[in-house]
Amino acid sequence: MSLIKSVKVPEYPISVHSYGNKMYAGQHSSCDLLRYDLHVGLSGGEVLVKGASRVTSVQVYNEELYAWFAQNDRVNVYDMTGILKRSWKHSCLSKDYNKLRVVSDKVVVSSAQDQALTVYDL
Numbered sequence: 001m002s003l004i005k006s007v008k009v010p011e012y013p014i015s016v017h018s019y020g021n022k023m024y025a026g027q028h029s030s031c032d033l034l035r036y037d038l039h040v041g042l043s044g045g046e047v048l049v050k051g052a053s054r055v056t057s058v059q060v061y062n063e064e065l066y067a068w069f070a071q072n073d074r075v076n077v078y079d080m081t082g083i084l085k086r087s088w089k090h091s092c093l094s095k096d097y098n099k100l101r102v103v104s105d106k107v108v109v110s111s112a113q114d115q116a117l118t119v120y121d122l
Contacts, residue, residue: 007036009025009027009034009045010027010030010032010034010045011027011028011029011030012027012028012029013025013026013027013028014026014027014028014054014055014056014096015055015056015057015058015099016058017058017059017060018038019060021037021038021039022035022036022037022038023035023036023038024036024048024058024060024065025045025058026051026054026055026056026057026058026067027054027055028054029054031050031051031052031053031054031055031069032047032049032050032051032055033047033048033049033051033055033058033065033067033082034046034047034048035048048065048078048081048082049065049067049076049078049082051067051069052069052072052074053069053070053071053072054069054070054071054096055067055068055069056068056069056070056071056095056096056098056099057070057098057099057100057109059100059101059102060080061102061103063079063080064077064078064079064080064085065077065078065079065080065082066100066102066107068090068098068099068100068109070091070092070094070095070096070098071095073089073090073091073092074087074088074089074090075087075088075090075100075107075109088120090109090111090118090120091111092109092110092111094110098110102122105121105122106119106120106121106122107119107120107122
């Protein structure tokens with residue numbers, strides 16, 4: 001393994017996910033979901049989504065972008081241009097260190113109830 005490049009970002013990225021030639025980063029304080037192009041060396045991150053709270057987890061699945069805004073207890077699903085497609089309420093005790101994963105047409109997230117995992121069908 002060797003370091004390819006290190007790029008300065010506007011602030012601390014709390015969530016990061018790569019998909020194809022793009023990288024998506026949720027910022028800690030600004031609530032923005034940024035998109036970077038890996039083919040141009042991560043330069044010039046663009047704001048894809050202006051969130052109402054920090055994006056604590058982000059993942060692309062089947063050409064959709066899943067973002068968990070834990071402080072607002074929302075999971076939002078966007079198309080790849082940042083247009084909101086659907087959304088639902090989901091809460092967890094942690095508002096910073098929670099992650100969602102989408103696999104086999106299921107969304108898996110941590111839950112505030114009984115220290116459990118919650119699974120949603122797509």
